Amino acid sequence: MKINVFGNNISALVCAGCLAGTGNQVTLVGHRNNERSEPGLTKLLDTQEDAERLTISKTFDIEAEYQIISFDPEQCEEGKRIAKILSKGNNPKRCIIIRSNFTMGSVKEIERLSQIPCVINPDFASDGRAIQDFMRPDRIIIGSRNDETLKQFKRLFAPFNRNRNVMIEMSPESAELTKYATNAMLATRISLMNELALAAESLGADIEEVRQGIGSDNRIGASYLYAGIGFGGTHFAKDLCRIHKIINPSDSKEGLLEAVIRINEQQKEALFRKVWRHFDCHIENKIITLWGISYKPNSNSIEGAPSLALIKAFLNQGATVQVFDPMLDANFMIWMRENLSLEQQKRLILSGEMYDATHNADALCVVTEWQPFLSPDLDKLKQNMNTLLILDGRNLYDKQWIQENQFTYYGIGR
Amino acid sequence: MIHTQAYAALTSLSESLKPIHLKTLFENDSDRFTQCHLQMEGLLFDFSKQKVTQAVIDRLLELANEQQLKAWIEKLFNGNKINHTESRAAWHTALRDIENPRPEVAQQWHKMESLVNRVHQKQLRGYSGKPIVNIVNIGVGGSDLGPLMMTHALDKDKHPYAPDIHFVSTLDARQLHKVLDRLDPATTLFVVASKSFTTIDTLSLAETAKEWLQEYAPSHQAVMNHFIGISTDAQKMSDWGILPDYQLLFWDWVGGRFSLWSTIGFSIALKLGMQGYNEMLTGAHAMDQHFKNTPFEQNIPVLLGLIGVWNTNFLKLSAQAILPYDSRLKYFASYLEQLEMESNGKHTRRDGTPVTYRTCPILWGEVGPNAQHAFYQLLHQGTERVMSDFILFKKGISDSKRAIFHQNLNIANCLAQSRAMMIGEDNQNLHKHYPGDQVSNTLLLEQLDAHHLGMLVALYEHKVFVQSVIWEINAFDQWGVELGKKLALDILNHIENQSTDHLDSSTANILKHIWEQRNEN
Numbered sequence: 001m002k003i004n005v006f007g008n009n010i011s012a013l014v015c016a017g018c019l020a021g022t023g024n025q026v027t028l029v030g031h032r033n034n035e036r037s038e039p040g041l042t043k044l045l046d047t048q049e050d051a052e053r054l055t056i057s058k059t060f061d062i063e064a065e066y067q068i069i070s071f072d073p074e075q076c077e078e079g080k081r082i083a084k085i086l087s088k089g090n091n092p093k094r095c096i097i098i099r100s101n102f103t104m105g106s107v108k109e110i111e112r113l114s115q116i117p118c119v120i121n122p123d124f125a126s127d128g129r130a131i132q133d134f135m136r137p138d139r140i141i142i143g144s145r146n147d148e149t150l151k152q153f154k155r156l157f158a159p160f161n162r163n164r165n166v167m168i169e170m171s172p173e174s175a176e177l178t179k180y181a182t183n184a185m186l187a188t189r190i191s192l193m194n195e196l197a198l199a200a201e202s203l204g205a206d207i208e209e210v211r212q213g214i215g216s217d218n219r220i221g222a223s224y225l226y227a228g229i230g231f232g233g234t235h236f237a238k239d240l241c242r243i244h245k246i247i248n249p250s251d252s253k254e255g256l257l258e259a260v261i262r263i264n265e266q267q268k269e270a271l272f273r274k275v276w277r278h279f280d281c282h283i284e285n286k287i288i289t290l291w292g293i294s295y296k297p298n299s300n301s302i303e304g305a306p307s308l309a310l311i312k313a314f315l316n317q318g319a320t321v322q323v324f325d326p327m328l329d330a331n332f333m334i335w336m337r338e339n340l341s342l343e344q345q346k347r348l349i350l351s352g353e354m355y356d357a358t359h360n361a362d363a364l365c366v367v368t369e370w371q372p373f374l375s376p377d378l379d380k381l382k383q384n385m386n387t388l389l390i391l392d393g394r395n396l397y398d399k400q401w402i403q404e405n406q407f408t409y410y411g412i413g414r
Numbered sequence: 415m416i417h418t419q420a421y422a423a424l425t426s427l428s429e430s431l432k433p434i435h436l437k438t439l440f441e442n443d444s445d446r447f448t449q450c451h452l453q454m455e456g457l458l459f460d461f462s463k464q465k466v467t468q469a470v471i472d473r474l475l476e477l478a479n480e481q482q483l484k485a486w487i488e489k490l491f492n493g494n495k496i497n498h499t500e501s502r503a504a505w506h507t508a509l510r511d512i513e514n515p516r517p518e519v520a521q522q523w524h525k526m527e528s529l530v531n532r533v534h535q536k537q538l539r540g541y542s543g544k545p546i547v548n549i550v551n552i553g554v555g556g557s558d559l560g561p562l563m564m565t566h567a568l569d570k571d572k573h574p575y576a577p578d579i580h581f582v583s584t585l586d587a588r589q590l591h592k593v594l595d596r597l598d599p600a601t602t603l604f605v606v607a608s609k610s611f612t613t614i615d616t617l618s619l620a621e622t623a624k625e626w627l628q629e630y631a632p633s634h635q636a637v638m639n640h641f642i643g644i645s646t647d648a649q650k651m652s653d654w655g656i657l658p659d660y661q662l663l664f665w666d667w668v669g670g671r672f673s674l675w676s677t678i679g680f681s682i683a684l685k686l687g688m689q690g691y692n693e694m695l696t697g698a699h700a701m702d703q704h705f706k707n708t709p710f711e712q713n714i715p716v717l718l719g720l721i722g723v724w725n726t727n728f729l730k731l732s733a734q735a736i737l738p739y740d741s742r743l744k745y746f747a748s749y750l751e752q753l754e755m756e757s758n759g760k761h762t763r764r765d766g767t768p769v770t771y772r773t774c775p776i777l778w779g780e781v782g783p784n785a786q787h788a789f790y791q792l793l794h795q796g797t798e799r800v801m802s803d804f805i806l807f808k809k810g811i812s813d814s815k816r817a818i819f820h821q822n823l824n825i826a827n828c829l830a831q832s833r834a835m836m837i838g839e840d841n842q843n844l845h846k847h848y849p850g851d852q853v854s855n856t857l858l859l860e861q862l863d864a865h866h867l868g869m870l871v872a873l874y875e876h877k878v879f880v881q882s883v884i885w886e887i888n889a890f891d892q893w894g895v896e897l898g899k900k901l902a903l904d905i906l907n908h909i910e911n912q913s914t915d916h917l918d919s920s921t922a923n924i925l926k927h928i929w930e931q932r933n934e935n
Contacts, residue, residue, distance in 0.1 A: 274543075276539060277541075
């Protein structure tokens with residue numbers, strides 16, 4: 001089957017690669033710049049290009065049967081532009097599959113402009129496991145009102161629906177809302193856990209024990225119950241803002257999601273607050289080490305990462321910050337230049353090795369749960385650090401073990 | 415009387431003008447406005463509804479010359495110690511000399527800017543590490559009225575990251591407790607503004623605020639992260655515990671009621687951002703330049719001041735109403751009450767002799783459309799002869815149809831009231847008779863923003879100065895407020911000792927009644 005995939009993001013690249021992998025003739029209308037951070041993606045795309053099932057091109061066949069729009073949420077106008085171009089084609093067997101998170105109602109507009117039936121198929125894959133999630137999805141949500149188009153979509157996605165039927169059909173509006181609602185639900189769970197973590201701290205409880213207690217309840221389930229220093233990433237926060245805008249004018253004015261977002265933003269500074277209180281509101285000239293910059297491990301993505309909020313907060317109080325991250329790259333340098341003064345940049349020291357970053361440190365903040373941070377060499381830390389203080393932003397460590405080694409330990413909610 | 419030739423001439427002119435109704439002046443000259451208005455960029459001053467003729471204006475200008483106004487203006491701008499009873503300059507114009515700032519002024523702007531940015535960027539932290547999002551300005555008089563008036567008036571121009579700002583001034587602490595009830599101590603910053611840093615009103619409230627924070631914050635250092643001090647006395651601020659980075663300075667050559675242009679304007683800068691604060695200074699500076707450089711016959715503050723003198727000393731009018739036709743200027747009249755009455759409400763000349771003529775009139779006011787339903791009755795039909803200043807802005811809320819309608823309604827009411835006061839209306843039924851003949855100025859400005867409000871406040875400051883020169887008084891001291899402070903300390907002492915020895919019978923018996931009540935409870 002002949003397919004065009006429009007877009008440059010991970011979602012577009014994964015979709016193009018996987019569909020080429022099942023024998024389709026795919027044109028990726030975009031470019032390959034973004035695949036580095038997604039495990040396996042470079043190999044997948046190389047393989048499919050070599051087999052000549054995948055072409056990267058600026059031009060495309062407007063008569064192709066499947067036109068898959070996979071732009072970033074803010075590229076809605078680009079989607080509409082493509083729709084107008086497609087309206088000039090004649091092949092009656094075409095359909096448009098929209099995998100982008102455009103604002104609610106954009107689908108109708110694309111359908112009107114293109115005069116081609118549309119299917120909404122939101123992408124639920126999470127960064128770092130996008131290929132796996134595409135090939136073996138938990139569920140495939142299909143929003144459509146056109147039976148023919150539905151059949152056509154199912155044909156294309158049949159190879160990914162073999163183990164058991166995970167396709168769920170619904171109206172396009174429901175499909176759009178499902179995507180948003182999923183992220184809203186997950187975010188709400190996290191923010192609630194962070195609120196409970198505060199309560200745990202003041203009551204002397206341990207949120208990790210509480211998490212296991214409530215996670216074992218079948219009605220609740222164990223996932224997304226981790227208290228921590230807030231979620232980052234591009235999609236999560238943006239989707240939340242969007243759904244908040246949808247909910248607010250519709251009826252409820254109670255601002256639940258507003259609170260979810262606010263709690264998350266506050267949570268990003270949680271380790272700063274602990275350091276600040278530990279040193280009685282005076283951290284000028286202290287040296288603070290951060291392990292981890294990206295908002296999650298195995299990724300170079302820093303958008304909305306708690307580390308950025310922490311770096312700003314520490315620098316603004318006159319501290320020096322020493323950081324280590326295994327995948328630190330140009331986007332962090334750009335962030336530094338755009339967000340920090342020259343004087344502040346001088347107090348931000350990038351280390352190429354995790355223990356180097358702890359020399360003379362007055363506090364070690366563990367921000368991202370990268371593998372190498374999981375079992376730290378405490379003897380080395382003792383030698384290096386000026387003050388034996390560990391702040392565990394992801395509750396990775398056995399609190400007792402750290403304390404037995406003469407460190408002061410702060411986790412989240414314990 | 416003031417011993418000048420012009421004063422005598424004006425006295426005789428006033429005798430001939432008094433019986434002439436204001437409307438007659440308009441009937442005799444259909445183009446009276448042309449002769450009786452002045453303009454500068456952004457501001458029009460219409461004094462055609464004053465009972466003046468060209469001869470009056472000429473004599474008033476002579477009076478100004480005879481009283482050496484030009485030389486006094488130079489002394490003001492040069493920073494001479496014209497506040498001679500306290501041996502200080504009154505150099506508020508130097509605070510807004512944005513073209514040529516004094517180094518110490520620029521240094522404080524810089525410090526202020528850094529603190530403002532830290533608040534806006536949510537990087538100024540309280541004891542818990544959470545960013546400060548609420549400001550409580552503790553100050554009284556000049557440390558309260560200017561920032562309160564400005565921040566209220568310019569709320570729509572506030573910086574997108576401006577914190578919530580609350581003002582607390584009264585020593586009964588009720589305002590303070592009302593504010594504290596609503597605030598989170600972790601995110602609240604107190605700005606303690608006091609020129610001397612000894613004012614009991616301010617310091618007692620600051621002490622209460624400190625105690626409130628001590629209940630929550632873990633240490634003294636943590637508490638002190640919640641206080642910014644603004645004063646001329648760094649040592650006093652340090653003694654009270656204000657951290658060096660949190661001290662903003664101004665100088666003894668800044669009078670309290672002229673201090674909103676100094677670091678006392680910190681709350682204004684928090685509200686508007688430094689850019690907005692600078693626009694306010696720029697507006698005031700434009701008025702300074704006009705006042706300093708414009709010939710007196712074209713000089714708006716000079717004419718505004720002289721006409722006030724004419725009304726007070728020659729037409730014997732007894733009060734001055736301030737009537738802004740914009741609800742955002744809710745606190746403007748109270749601001750001017752201090753500026754005018756604390757400056758010129760005096761009975762002793764610079765040379766120490768008593769005056770033999772009236773000085774500052776009683777000044778009061780209210781937002782025009784509200785005042786229309788309150789005290790305008792007295793202006794239209796009462797027995798008091800009063801002068802009024804109508805203040806109007808050209809621009810309304812927006813360009814929407816409803817907004818234009820409301821602005822037209824507002825303009826129509828302002829112009830109708832000044833006309834009604836001028837022209838009056840005859841009626842056989844005395845209950846419906848309006849004598850008219852009440853004089854007024856109209857100040858028309860482009861729009862209410864930081865620049866134009868800066869101009870307007872500076873205009874009144876210079877008007878006050880002009881009048882003080884004519885009246886030969888020092889506008890910049892305020893000895894009148896000292897006696898009450900002294901007696902309050904004495905009475906507080908009596909209260910604490912439950913003694914009424916040597917008190918007058920009124921004070922003593924009121925105290926006894928209060929104590930009786932307390933004992934019953």
